[in-house]
Amino acid sequence: MFESLQERLGSILNGLTGRGALSEADVSAALREVRRALLEADVALEVVRSFIEKVREKAVGAAVVKSIKPGQMVVKIVHDELVAMLGEEGKAIDLNAPAPVVIMMVGLQGSGKTTTTGKIAKRLTDRQGKKVLMASLDTRRPAAQEQLRQIGEQVKVATLPIVAGQSPVDIAKRAVQAGRLGGHDVVILDTAGRTHIDEPLMVEMADIRKVSSPHEILLVADALTGQDAVNLARSFDERVGITGLVLTRMDGDGRGGAALSMRAVTGKPVKLIGVGEKMDALEEFHPKRIADRILGMGDIVSLVEKAAETIDAEKAAAMAKKMQSGKFDLNDLADQLRQMQSMGGMGGIMGMMPGMGKMKDQMASAGFDDKMFKQQLAIIGSMTKAERGNPDLLKHSRKKRIAAGSGTDAAAINKLLKMHRQMADMMKAMGGKGKGGGMMRGLM
Numbered sequence: 001m002f003e004s005l006q007e008r009l010g011s012i013l014n015g016l017t018g019r020g021a022l023s024e025a026d027v028s029a030a031l032r033e034v035r036r037a038l039l040e041a042d043v044a045l046e047v048v049r050s051f052i053e054k055v056r057e058k059a060v061g062a063a064v065v066k067s068i069k070p071g072q073m074v075v076k077i078v079h080d081e082l083v084a085m086l087g088e089e090g091k092a093i094d095l096n097a098p099a100p101v102v103i104m105m106v107g108l109q110g111s112g113k114t115t116t117t118g119k120i121a122k123r124l125t126d127r128q129g130k131k132v133l134m135a136s137l138d139t140r141r142p143a144a145q146e147q148l149r150q151i152g153e154q155v156k157v158a159t160l161p162i163v164a165g166q167s168p169v170d171i172a173k174r175a176v177q178a179g180r181l182g183g184h185d186v187v188i189l190d191t192a193g194r195t196h197i198d199e200p201l202m203v204e205m206a207d208i209r210k211v212s213s214p215h216e217i218l219l220v221a222d223a224l225t226g227q228d229a230v231n232l233a234r235s236f237d238e239r240v241g242i243t244g245l246v247l248t249r250m251d252g253d254g255r256g257g258a259a260l261s262m263r264a265v266t267g268k269p270v271k272l273i274g275v276g277e278k279m280d281a282l283e284e285f286h287p288k289r290i291a292d293r294i295l296g297m298g299d300i301v302s303l304v305e306k307a308a309e310t311i312d313a314e315k316a317a318a319m320a321k322k323m324q325s326g327k328f329d330l331n332d333l334a335d336q337l338r339q340m341q342s343m344g345g346m347g348g349i350m351g352m353m354p355g356m357g358k359m360k361d362q363m364a365s366a367g368f369d370d371k372m373f374k375q376q377l378a379i380i381g382s383m384t385k386a387e388r389g390n391p392d393l394l395k396h397s398r399k400k401r402i403a404a405g406s407g408t409d410a411a412a413i414n415k416l417l418k419m420h421r422q423m424a425d426m427m428k429a430m431g432g433k434g435k436g437g438g439m440m441r442g443l444m
């Protein structure tokens with residue numbers, strides 16, 4: 001159905017084979033196609049614009065990993081930025097408040113609000129053992145309250161008895177009170193929608209909010225919402241104040257660009273996604289999966305990831321063990337330097353590893369940059385095996401010999417030794433916390 005970004009990028013991917021850093025031209029050419037792909041995935045125009053500019057700033061000058069083409073590198077950067085912008089993984093509904101915790105569901109008509117209300121009630125009941133009460137505040141659609149009652153029967157969750165002629169605000173008050181008296185942990189208010197946003201709807205939502213003090217206000221939106229997503233999310237957030245988003249119909253053909261649009265304008269997390277009509281078709285949100293889907297580029301992303309990981313698992317395990325024991329000698333340092341060199345330098349590798357920012361800074365402050373690889377390897381190469389295994393042996397006369405052998409001087413050697421000491425200390429500290437293996441694996 002969609003022309004994949006991969007197909008579109010074809011000529012760019014093949015045409016550009018430059019090495020080293022991404023040029024302005026590489027980035028611009030690739031971003032033109034990324035822009036089209038995002039628009040086609042239903043990401044709102046204003047969000048696409050600011051997103052592309054952000055990526056452009058990041059991408060120009062970024063190191064290109066060996067064996068990867070510039071266009072692919074751009075896609076990887078785009079993907080990572082998308083994931084970052086989509087926000088946290090699986091942020092749960094927050095029930096951390098005195099019972100009954102009120103969850104208010106808002107959104108347009110037909111967005112899947114009532115269905116999602118039932119799904120969430122079922123989930124909280126089945127998985128968290130919560131006692132839930134649901135109430136429909138939709139007094140405009142005659143069948144709405146009855147629809148929720150039937151869903152309640154289906155998922156075996158209590159619904160507030162229907163009283164004809166009550167206003168939404170009165171039903172909300174009654175629901176909270178019934179929740180309190182009935183010892184319910186959670187009360188979910190399924191509000192009325194409209195076909196479009198209008199003033200009376202916003203006033204009604206604000207009034208309901210006032211009388212029910214919801215702990216969560218979830219905006220339910222169809223994943224196929226296109227350019228309207230921004231307006232929708234912004235209006236609800238500004239007028240009612242939302243705490244999270246639920247995207248429905250993620251089982252459909254849509255690429256889910258609305259997730260990015262709505263997240264971008266509200267900064268609120270996507271908490272759940274609806275993936276079907278059945279009551280258990282509700283899933284946690286995984287930013288990475290959605291980013292893959294928006295771009296339709298999962299293969300390129302994993303290709304780049306693999307290229308960046310010329311990782312020998314056994315070596316990684318051995319290194320982790322060494323770190324834990326605090327033994328990280330100059331042979332190990334040389335290994336790492338070589339590995340980094342073969343992967344296109346620090347910028348490239350570090351940029352692609354999540355959580356490596358701090359490490360990168362630490363290493364940079366220890367004088368560890370791409371230009372020094374060669375010199376440092378030359379220094380280590382001029383040492384004897386014994387010296388590499390035990391840097392403490394390196395007194396003045398030995399340093400003089402090594403400086404001559406590597407075409408450097410004592411200062412360069414001292415700098416290397418200092419860096420090694422700092423890394424060894426850092427690794428020992430990390431190893432001690434039991435995290436060393438995981439973090440360092442990416443470095444080898």
Ligand code: GDP
Pocket residue numbers: 107108109110111112113114115116193247248249250251252273274275276277281
């Ligand atoms: P409301 O007007 O916002 O309360 O919307 P409803 O809950 O009545 O849902 C409208 C239609 O969308 C119903 O036919 C639902 O079964 C369907 N629906 C809701 N969520 C999903 C979903 O995640 N996937 C699919 N395929 N259909 C859904």
